[in-house]
Amino acid sequence: MPNFRLLVEYDGTDFEGWQIQPGPARTVQGALAAALEHITGVSVTVTGAGRTDAGVHAEGQVANARIATRLAPVDLQRALNAVLPRDVAVREVAWVPDAFDARRHARSKRYVYRLWTGASRSPLRERRSLWVRSSLDLEAMREAGRALVGTHDFTSFRGAGSAVCGSVRTLLRLEIRGQLGGEVLLDFEGTGFLRHMVRNLVGTLLEVGRGRRAPAAMPALLAALDRSQAGPTAPARGLTLIHVHCDFPLESGGLEPERVDGGEPLG
Amino acid sequence: MPNFRLLVEYDGTDFEGWQIQPGPARTVQGALAAALEHITGVSVTVTGAGRTDAGVHAEGQVANARIATRLAPVDLQRALNAVLPRDVAVREVAWVPDAFDARRHARSKRYVYRLWTGASRSPLRERRSLWVRSSLDLEAMREAGRALVGTHDFTSFRGAGSAVCGSVRTLLRLEIRGQLGGEVLLDFEGTGFLRHMVRNLVGTLLEVGRGRRAPAAMPALLAALDRSQAGPTAPARGLTLIHVHCDFPLESGGLEPERVDGGEPLG
Numbered sequence: 287m288p289n290f291r292l293l294v295e296y297d298g299t300d301f302e303g304w305q306i307q308p309g310p311a312r313t314v315q316g317a318l319a320a321a322l323e324h325i326t327g328v329s330v331t332v333t334g335a336g337r338t339d340a341g342v343h344a345e346g347q348v349a350n351a352r353i354a355t356r357l358a359p360v361d362l363q364r365a366l367n368a369v370l371p372r373d374v375a376v377r378e379v380a381w382v383p384d385a386f387d388a389r390r391h392a393r394s395k396r397y398v399y400r401l402w403t404g405a406s407r408s409p410l411r412e413r414r415s416l417w418v419r420s421s422l423d424l425e426a427m428r429e430a431g432r433a434l435v436g437t438h439d440f441t442s443f444r445g446a447g448s449a450v451c452g453s454v455r456t457l458l459r460l461e462i463r464g465q466l467g468g469e470v471l472l473d474f475e476g477t478g479f480l481r482h483m484v485r486n487l488v489g490t491l492l493e494v495g496r497g498r499r500a501p502a503a504m505p506a507l508l509a510a511l512d513r514s515q516a517g518p519t520a521p522a523r524g525l526t527l528i529h530v531h532c533d534f535p536l537e538s539g540g541l542e543p544e545r546v547d548g549g550e551p552l553g
Numbered sequence: 554m555p556n557f558r559l560l561v562e563y564d565g566t567d568f569e570g571w572q573i574q575p576g577p578a579r580t581v582q583g584a585l586a587a588a589l590e591h592i593t594g595v596s597v598t599v600t601g602a603g604r605t606d607a608g609v610h611a612e613g614q615v616a617n618a619r620i621a622t623r624l625a626p627v628d629l630q631r632a633l634n635a636v637l638p639r640d641v642a643v644r645e646v647a648w649v650p651d652a653f654d655a656r657r658h659a660r661s662k663r664y665v666y667r668l669w670t671g672a673s674r675s676p677l678r679e680r681r682s683l684w685v686r687s688s689l690d691l692e693a694m695r696e697a698g699r700a701l702v703g704t705h706d707f708t709s710f711r712g713a714g715s716a717v718c719g720s721v722r723t724l725l726r727l728e729i730r731g732q733l734g735g736e737v738l739l740d741f742e743g744t745g746f747l748r749h750m751v752r753n754l755v756g757t758l759l760e761v762g763r764g765r766r767a768p769a770a771m772p773a774l775l776a777a778l779d780r781s782q783a784g785p786t787a788p789a790r791g792l793t794l795i796h797v798h799c800d801f802p803l804e805s806g807g808l809e810p811e812r813v814d815g816g817e818p819l820g
Binding site: 405 | 562563564610612630634639640641642643644645671672673674675676677679680681793
């Protein structure tokens with residue numbers, strides 16, 4: 287039964303997160319499994335690299351599924367995108383070796399959190415950004431960010447209800463970019479993230495940006511190993527999973543030379 | 554009764570256009586009037602510079618309303634944004650002279666139509682863009698566009714059901730920009746637009762981009778004065794009203810030095 291790698295984009299607003307739940311919850315994993323079952327006639331298990339929370343978006347979620355189909359990747363992609371609801375689509379499908387597992391082979395993930403710092407709320411940015419009324423000291427946020435990059439026990443930024451499986455993670459990179467017009471992007475890359483970790487980091491960095499917390503206090507906050515000392519959890523809607531790097535042969539392609547989403551589409 | 558100028562942003566997806574309609578239709582003008590009535594306790598007439606269609610968005614719609622309130626513009630703005638639904642907001646409020654009328658004093662409007670030319674549909678662009686599967690010849694589209702700029706009788710691009718009030722308009726500018734990653738923006742500026750004119754121009758330019766219509770055929774198409782010879786009406790969701798230029802003293806400000814939405818919000 288061929289193993290397929292899926293590159294998945296979704297607008298998380300109307301999903302109750304990635305993971306299938308008991309009951310009628312609308313989830314991305316559930317939508318993909320239902321579409322694959324509709325196409326193949328058999329039940330399919332979809333494994334995702336990361337379990338995004340309700341309201342979190344993805345440009346580049348990675349999943350894999352072993353699917354009893356003779357469809358080539360490009361045809362499976364077309365069939366999927368015809369059947370999937372409008373707020374989820376598959377950007378790329380590729381054959382991968384049977385041993386490939388999106389969750390086990392995910393080596394790093396990149397998340398971007400979007401802020402809108404205009405003078406009034408912005409309906410056109412409403413689904414993708416958090417509106418921050420106060421002006422932000424981006425330099426102070428960057429200084430705080432530098433103390434967070436590296437390998438740390440991130441217990442202070444760990445959401446309640448996490449499964450117990452260690453709390454040491456490596457934050458590889460944290461860039462804070464102010465865009466022309468009032469958008470601010472917080473760009474995180476790490477080997478793995480605890481539950482709500484990115485949103486808790488954002489909530490804490492926002493306190494720094496507003497001058498309510500000193501950048502120099504970050505090492506002590508990490509050392510405290512105490513969630514109650516960090517800032518609040520920023521809302522889900524500002525967060526997007528941009529990219530998952532999988533450490534497996536042929537990371538971004540497949541076993542076939544065919545690339546579904548390659549090249550420059552413009553003439 | 555002071556006259557206020559409103560700069561309005563909305564996500565048009567869930568509105569049945571700008572203009573109040575009989576019956577329960579959800580309209581932007583209706584939402585603004587209801588919010589103003591809620592705040593002031595009296596019925597208010599809101600005049601918009603342009604009547605955007607159902608599904609069309611705005612970053613910079615301009616409206617005015619004579620409102621029986623002693624609230625200063627900045628306070629009226631805060632009250633409005635607290636009461637308005639999430640998909641509409643007022644970016645700026647200013648006092649304007651009593652004679653100011655958003656519709657009569659609108660001298661030019663800028664619309665942008667967004668295309669997404671990636672290999673598969675994009676859920677995160679779904680509300681704002683039209684997905685175009687085929688690759689587009691942007692140079693051919695630009696050549697066609699150059700023939701459309703200027704003062705012409707645009708009857709060939711006029712939607713059915715227009716009120717009879719002349720069909721000569723001046724298209725001041727038409728820029729077609731391919732963005733990195735596969736987005737294409739069609740940027741129109743004109744002194745006025747007939748009903749569906751921008752969307753009919755886009756539908757026709759898409760035929761040119763796909764090689765189904767020659768750029769050199771544009772002058773004859775304009776001269777035909779025949780809607781049936783032009784391309785189809787492109788869907789509303791790709792269209793955004795970006796800016797309205799009003800020719801009146803103190804165009805972008807008000808009578809007071811106070812600017813509600815000015816300056817650089819970043820620290």
